[in-house]
Amino acid sequence: xxxxxxxxxxxxxxxxxxxxxxxxxxxxxxxxxxxxxxxxxxxxxxxxxxxxxxxxxxxxxxxxxxxxxxxxxxxxxxxxxxxxxxxxxxxxxxxxxxxxxxxxxxxxxxxxxxxxxxxxxxxxxxxxxxxxxxxxxxxxxxxxxxxxxxxxxxxxxxxxxxxxxxxxxxxxxxxxxxxxxxxxxxxxxxxxxxxxxxxxxxxxxxxxxxxxxxxxxxxxxxxxxxxxxxxxxxxxxxxxxxxxxxxxxxxxxxxxxxxxxxxxxxxxxxxxxxxxxxxxxxxxxxxxxxxxxxxxxxxxxxxxxxxxxxxxxxxxxxxxxxxxxxxxxxxxxxxxxxxxxxxxxxxxxxxxxxxxxxxxxxxxxxxxxxxxxxxxxxxxxxxxxxxxxxxxxxxxxxxxxxxxxxxxxxxxxxxxxxxxxxxxxxxxxxxxxxxxxxxxxxxxxxxxxxxxxxxxxxxxxxxxxxxxxxxxxxxxxxxxxxxxxxxxxxxxxxxxxxxxxxxxxx
Amino acid sequence: xxxxxxxxxxxxxxxxxxxxxxxxxxxxxxxxxxxxxxxxxxxxxxxxxxxxxxxxxxxxxxxxxxxxxxxxxxxxxxxxxxxxxxxxxxxxxxxxxxxxxxxxxxxxxxxxxxxxxxxxxxxxxxxxxxxxxxxxxxxxxxxxxxx
Amino acid sequence: xxxxxxxxxxxxxxxxxxxxxxxxxxxxxxxxxxxxxxxxxxxxxxxxxxxxxxxxxxxxxxxxxxxxxxxxxxxxxxxxxxxxxxxxxxxxxxxxxxxxxxxxxxxxxxxxxxxxxxxxxxxxxxxxxxxxxxxxxxxxxxxxxxxxxxxxxxxxxxxxxxxxxxxxxxxxxxxxxxxxxxxxxxxxxxxxxxxxxxxxxxxxxxxxxxxxxxx
Amino acid sequence: xxxxxxxxxxxxxxxxxxxxxxxxxxxxxxxxxxxxxxxxxxxxxxxxxxxxxxxxxxxxxxxxxxxxxxxxxxxxxxxxxxxxxxxxxxxxxxxxxxxxxxxxxxxxxxxxx
Numbered sequence: 005x006x007x008x009x010x011x012x013x014x015x016x017x018x019x020x021x022x023x024x025x026x027x028x029x030x031x032x033x034x035x036x037x038x039x040x041x042x043x044x045x046x047x048x049x050x051x052x053x054x055x056x057x058x059x060x061x062x063x064x065x066x067x068x069x070x071x072x073x074x075x076x077x078x079x080x081x082x083x084x085x086x087x088x089x090x091x092x093x094x095x096x097x098x099x100x101x102x103x104x105x106x107x108x109x110x111x112x113x114x115x116x117x118x119x120x121x122x123x124x125x126x127x128x129x130x131x132x133x134x135x136x137x138x139x140x141x142x143x144x145x146x147x148x149x150x151x152x153x154x155x156x157x158x159x160x161x162x163x164x165x166x167x168x169x170x171x172x173x174x175x176x177x178x179x180x181x182x183x184x185x186x187x188x189x190x191x192x193x194x195x196x197x198x199x200x201x202x203x204x205x206x207x208x209x210x211x212x213x214x215x216x217x218x219x220x221x222x223x224x225x226x227x228x229x230x231x232x233x234x235x236x237x238x239x240x241x242x243x244x245x246x247x248x249x250x251x252x253x254x255x256x257x258x259x260x261x262x263x264x265x266x267x268x269x270x271x272x273x274x275x276x277x278x279x280x281x282x283x284x285x286x287x288x289x290x291x292x293x294x295x296x297x298x299x300x301x302x303x304x305x306x307x308x309x310x311x312x313x314x315x316x317x318x319x320x321x322x323x324x325x326x327x328x329x330x331x332x333x334x335x336x337x338x339x340x341x342x343x344x345x346x347x348x349x350x351x352x353x354x355x356x357x358x359x360x361x362x363x364x365x366x367x368x369x370x371x372x373x374x375x376x377x378x379x380x381x382x383x384x385x386x387x388x389x390x391x392x393x394x395x396x397x398x399x400x401x402x403x404x405x406x407x408x409x410x411x412x413x414x415x416x417x418x419x420x421x422x423x424x425x426x427x428x429x430x431x432x433x434x435x436x437x438x439x440x441x442x443x444x445x446x447x448x449x450x451x452x453x454x455x456x457x458x459x460x461x462x463x464x465x466x467x468x469x470x471x472x473x474x475x476x477x478x479x480x481x482x483x484x485x486x487x488x489x490x491x492x493x494x495x496x497x498x499x500x501x502x503x504x505x506x507x508x509x510x
Numbered sequence: 511x512x513x514x515x516x517x518x519x520x521x522x523x524x525x526x527x528x529x530x531x532x533x534x535x536x537x538x539x540x541x542x543x544x545x546x547x548x549x550x551x552x553x554x555x556x557x558x559x560x561x562x563x564x565x566x567x568x569x570x571x572x573x574x575x576x577x578x579x580x581x582x583x584x585x586x587x588x589x590x591x592x593x594x595x596x597x598x599x600x601x602x603x604x605x606x607x608x609x610x611x612x613x614x615x616x617x618x619x620x621x622x623x624x625x626x627x628x629x630x631x632x633x634x635x636x637x638x639x640x641x642x643x644x645x646x647x648x649x650x651x652x653x654x655x656x657x
Numbered sequence: 658x659x660x661x662x663x664x665x666x667x668x669x670x671x672x673x674x675x676x677x678x679x680x681x682x683x684x685x686x687x688x689x690x691x692x693x694x695x696x697x698x699x700x701x702x703x704x705x706x707x708x709x710x711x712x713x714x715x716x717x718x719x720x721x722x723x724x725x726x727x728x729x730x731x732x733x734x735x736x737x738x739x740x741x742x743x744x745x746x747x748x749x750x751x752x753x754x755x756x757x758x759x760x761x762x763x764x765x766x767x768x769x770x771x772x773x774x775x776x777x778x779x780x781x782x783x784x785x786x787x788x789x790x791x792x793x794x795x796x797x798x799x800x801x802x803x804x805x806x807x808x809x810x811x812x813x814x815x816x817x818x819x820x821x822x823x824x825x826x827x828x829x830x831x832x833x834x835x836x837x838x839x840x841x842x843x844x845x846x847x848x849x850x851x852x853x854x855x856x857x858x859x860x861x862x863x864x865x866x867x868x869x870x871x872x
Numbered sequence: 873x874x875x876x877x878x879x880x881x882x883x884x885x886x887x888x889x890x891x892x893x894x895x896x897x898x899x900x901x902x903x904x905x906x907x908x909x910x911x912x913x914x915x916x917x918x919x920x921x922x923x924x925x926x927x928x929x930x931x932x933x934x935x936x937x938x939x940x941x942x943x944x945x946x947x948x949x950x951x952x953x954x955x956x957x958x959x960x961x962x963x964x965x966x967x968x969x970x971x972x973x974x975x976x977x978x979x980x981x982x983x984x985x
Contacts, residue, residue, distance in 0.1 A: 016591065019591055020591055022838075023584050023588040024584065026580065065597070065603070065830060070800070070802070073829055107857060108848075111848060118842050133829075145846070148842065148843075148846025148960065151849065154849075159850070159964060166960065166961055167899055167961075171903070171906070174886070174903070174907070177914075178883065178909075182768070188779065190946075194800075207767035211764075540819065541818065541819050542817070552720075559724060584841075587837055590837055591834065594830065603831070606827055612816070621826070622815065622822060629833070632840075633840065637721055637955075639844055640844045641721075644729075644851070665875060666878075670878070673885070676885045680889040685898075685975075688897070707919065707923045707925045711915065714951055718954075718955050722958045725962050726901075726958070728966075729962045729966050739976075741978075743978070749892075750887065751888070761876075761880045765877065766873070772919055772920060773921065777940075804942050808938055809935070811941075829945055832946075839953045839956050840953075843959050846960045847959050847962075
């Protein structure tokens, strides 16, 4: 199949599923599970088809680019689509069994599908306002999903998330209005052409600050992170996995990468580069320090999400080819192991009824699959050698050291060395934190209260094993993944001119 | 609670007709005059909300129930998507594949009219649905407080 | 200064006063009505700035949001509330407001002058270049902005007299699909939030709640 | 430039309400004000002095001196998005009130930082 022809289906299939599932549920309830899994499976197959396909654009309504909305498939979008489809498939499979303890399952699937549609829409679009619209689709679906249990904490977290998320959206659309007033276009490639020809003026700088605040709120960078530690643990486990594994990346980090690399033209040593690096460093340090003291399993994971996204932002902010490569690879790895960790936390919670680490213990005898996959993910996130987290962190550290020597040729920038040292330190603290998780939940003596604990259902185990295999595979086969998936994405991002040529032609 | 006084009910009956006709007019002429699916659909939803307020929930739900609104919502949204997909027959998503007709006529501008109608139904159904959900929630709460 | 501009300034000041009242008044019902006044003021501004489509939509949407908001405020009979200030939050907010306005005032100097949008400037530039006999000195200068394209070609291509509808449903129809999805999602979200029972009872010590499973 | 500044002032008042106010309904109102300011800004940047509404009339099918129609299309989308968010937020407010019996956000604190 031609990559160009299937491009709109990435949004169309989940949208159609989301619209129809509540109606189908009235006719035949059992069908809903199957249809939801099939819809996401179709996305996975299509995502595999577009990997390695040549870059192309899809003109909605056949209008030439600056006049109509267009979809853009470049290696970066292809990578994001593959991540989204892969994790969504595992999560949907997991939900089939996990969500039976909640009511209104059809609405759950409908919201899940529309969230996937929103994320796919964001990563594929080439139009700034369209990105805002699909961001709202994904975000609003997630507000509903966080409150899905309708208990005190969930409603409170959802409200907090909704207010801060909408505030972020307000900043973003204010920025869009300012950029439109100055360039007269909404197409990102056209905008990049005009800005690169005319240079940044004060208005564009002001707008980019607004974008940074808005997307920073969505990505939970540190001064804007207040909602994440509440929202991510309160959601049902599969949704926590979606939020931490995908949503903050697709809505926050991807948008920042696309805008700052392609539209505003980030280069190493520019102000944008320093600001992004500063945000990344702050997120890394603050996130991990807050995480170390946590005893709530999911809350601990949520704080680690902030910290790990700091790594990604740091890599992106470096602006060098190696730094960007590390940042993108860590983005890919993080979505694999963090979703897996949240699914494991969900399994533990379902079996034992608790997620307080102090109340757990000895689960490795009772829940072998959960324990094994949880260990794999923990080793990955703390950066132990053969696993995937190690390679991406290594690349980021090497890139930081390299930048110390290359930013200003002939001199050594001590700041970059400090950054590399802090990165190593944060990685060590992450390891400490996950040793604690392993010790208190999986090993040690089994408390009497938990003597009747059983392994979770087979479907849930399959979902977790899939993600664990992905973690190991990304680690062991990292040279192939880097060459085949991440490096093309990196090259596409570094070459802004070819993006403009691809979209506008000529 | 069975709604408001007979005067209000009688007036509502008259006005409901006007509101329906006016909102349908706004929807259908969206491509020629100001207005369109969203404005007209919201207006229509206001009409239904008036109906619920005037006649009370029980009587109003005999005319249109929340489940019907929900189904109409889903199907209208899907219709919009379907029109977009049908554009593939003429070369791509969202291609205006119907004949454009003569300007300033009601049936002109290809798919625009049908998309407006789909949006109008969708918006009215879902706003009515959300109002009803909010209203029902209050009732269930007070009844549980009474117990 | 034309009549429309005088009305615009008058309404803007009205909106700001309304906004301050809405934020500061202690009665929730009063503050909702104040925000309604701001919204209707906005719709009149739309009317004077040549956007009748938006004026109609704003009026009806405002009505529905007011109905919904009042529904939220009247869950209890006394709609006033006790104020207590978190000095830190107020200070943060005021600093933000000051910084936003100050940086905004600096940045807006680069905005096109009010009443002369970018597409009109572009048109003038092209007309001037054509009059001087050198159309399109550079190829980049010859590109149309979307607004120019819509004004020039939308009617002949779509036969829709209302250009806004033509853009919303055809040129940017994909956006509108997203927008229809947004409202679908938020309504499903509201249904989900308003379910009586979120979790099934067995297995966990949930507070016992009456009412049956609604799924 | 003055209209833009006044418009930003409304935006800033909205942000102030969200950050400083402790009442759920006030926060909703702050977000509504934010929405209005953004919509207004979009229409302001598209306004042309003495411009006509972008609707072609049969008597005079010329498009000269029209205001910019594109921002209006964006505002149409943005208004509806705002309505959706308001509906969801009000649903959450009502549900929170039912659970906590208060609109005061400083008393709605089960989640520890």
